[in-house]
Amino acid sequence: MRYSYYPGCTLKTMAKIYEDTALSTAKALGLNLTEIKEWQCCGALYPLNTEEIFSFFSPVRALLQARAGGEDKLLTLCAGCYNVFKRTNKAVREDGELRRKINDYLEDDYIGEVEVVHYLEVLKNDVGFAFLAERVKKKLTGRKLAPYYGCLLLKPWAEMDLDDVENPTIFENFLTALGATVVDYPYKTECCGSYLSMANEDIASAAVGRILVSAYKNGAEAFVVACPLCKYNLEEYQKELFAAGREPQLKLPVVYFTEILAEALAL
Amino acid sequence: MKITTDKVNSNLVREVEEVSGQKVSACFQCGKCSGGCPVVLTMDVLPHQVLRYAQLGLVDELLHCKTLWICASCQTCDSRCPRNVDIPKVIEALRLLVLRNKGGNYLHPNDLSEKVRRNAPQQGLVSAFRKFAK
Numbered sequence: 327m328r329y330s331y332y333p334g335c336t337l338k339t340m341a342k343i344y345e346d347t348a349l350s351t352a353k354a355l356g357l358n359l360t361e362i363k364e365w366q367c368c369g370a371l372y373p374l375n376t377e378e379i380f381s382f383f384s385p386v387r388a389l390l391q392a393r394a395g396g397e398d399k400l401l402t403l404c405a406g407c408y409n410v411f412k413r414t415n416k417a418v419r420e421d422g423e424l425r426r427k428i429n430d431y432l433e434d435d436y437i438g439e440v441e442v443v444h445y446l447e448v449l450k451n452d453v454g455f456a457f458l459a460e461r462v463k464k465k466l467t468g469r470k471l472a473p474y475y476g477c478l479l480l481k482p483w484a485e486m487d488l489d490d491v492e493n494p495t496i497f498e499n500f501l502t503a504l505g506a507t508v509v510d511y512p513y514k515t516e517c518c519g520s521y522l523s524m525a526n527e528d529i530a531s532a533a534v535g536r537i538l539v540s541a542y543k544n545g546a547e548a549f550v551v552a553c554p555l556c557k558y559n560l561e562e563y564q565k566e567l568f569a570a571g572r573e574p575q576l577k578l579p580v581v582y583f584t585e586i587l588a589e590a591l592a593l
Numbered sequence: 594m595k596i597t598t599d600k601v602n603s604n605l606v607r608e609v610e611e612v613s614g615q616k617v618s619a620c621f622q623c624g625k626c627s628g629g630c631p632v633v634l635t636m637d638v639l640p641h642q643v644l645r646y647a648q649l650g651l652v653d654e655l656l657h658c659k660t661l662w663i664c665a666s667c668q669t670c671d672s673r674c675p676r677n678v679d680i681p682k683v684i685e686a687l688r689l690l691v692l693r694n695k696g697g698n699y700l701h702p703n704d705l706s707e708k709v710r711r712n713a714p715q716q717g718l719v720s721a722f723r724k725f726a727k
């Protein structure tokens with residue numbers, strides 16, 4: 327199976343291990359990923375207004391590069407990129423006025439023909455969790471892992487359409503396929519504070535605290551995430567809460583789902 | 594605060610509706626948005642109140658509230674809204690009305706903490722400056 331691949335800025339630097347483990351596991355599972363040419367930052371956030379046409383140009387350029395590469399599907403890893411690409415693609419498909427403006431500016435004719443997918447989605451739909459379970463070389467038996475969805479993978483559900491927004495199961499089914507014990511906890515889809523950690527740290531810290539305690543009290547030994555910003559927030563504020571003596575029992579590592587997958591495939 | 598027909602019919606309300614693409618009168622004040630908001634405790638005007646203020650034309654009050662800089666656009670509220678009001682888009686429109694004025698930026702690169710400068714992922718920095726500065 328072949329895919330175009332969009333890494334995004336964070337995966338080339340702060341989250342290099344996310345990219346490395348995604349590429350090595352994809353190869354081991356027979357997936358062929360080709361990084362698209364001349365990509366730029368996707369903008370990190372989907373524009374929540376009717377006026378910023380410029381914000382669409384970078385993701386649409388990347389989608390055009392994916393189309394030029396000849397593959398039907400563009401695979402993303404960072405939950406932020408996935409959110410931007412999936413929503414942009416849907417907007418281009420459904421909003422004729424927006425499509426015309428974007429194409430007029432870019433002097434092209436993109437109509438949303440590339441399909442945007444997340445690696446988790448590929449593992450579920452194209453590889454299949456049953457097949458994945460057969461490929462596991464080192465079962466993660468006894469490992470109590472808490473999947474953390476965050477927001478960008480799932481919301482807004484009408485546009486993302488990855489899984490049920492209130493009770494998602496894709497992460498759980500993935501971890502079960504690897505032989506791990508899945509920890510269910512009420513805050514698995516609650517926002518970690520996102521970009522507030524850059525400006526309003528107290529608010530992000532409080533949001534993270536609730537997630538950490540919720541997972542810990544339900545028996546989690548580690549978090550599994552799909553977003554570099556979620557990982558940063560969960561790790562940084564956990565360190566602070568720990569150092570301040572407010573949650574002295576908290577020592578939960580935060581890992582990307584691809585790291586866990588690489589471990590299970592013994593790579 | 595005083596509510597007048599002039600305020601209710603003000604151009605500012607129309608501008609918020611135009612920039613957000615949302616109809617503020619659609620909200621019937623059920624409060625599900627505020628009930629599920631993960632950062633509601635630190636807001637001075639709660640999400641459902643943002644809509645109510647907008648319905649009553651109290652946009653000036655909204656342009657000065659802390660809520661605009663607390664919403665993380667996590668979209669939990671609009672995922673649950675029975676009237677399909679995209680509340681983060683309404684808040685974004687209000688934020689843009691502030692940011693587009695001279696001196697309206699909320700975050701400057703010099704404001705970033707040492708920890709953020711050293712460790713933060715690009716995704717976070719790009720997101721924050723897109724939301725908090727123009």
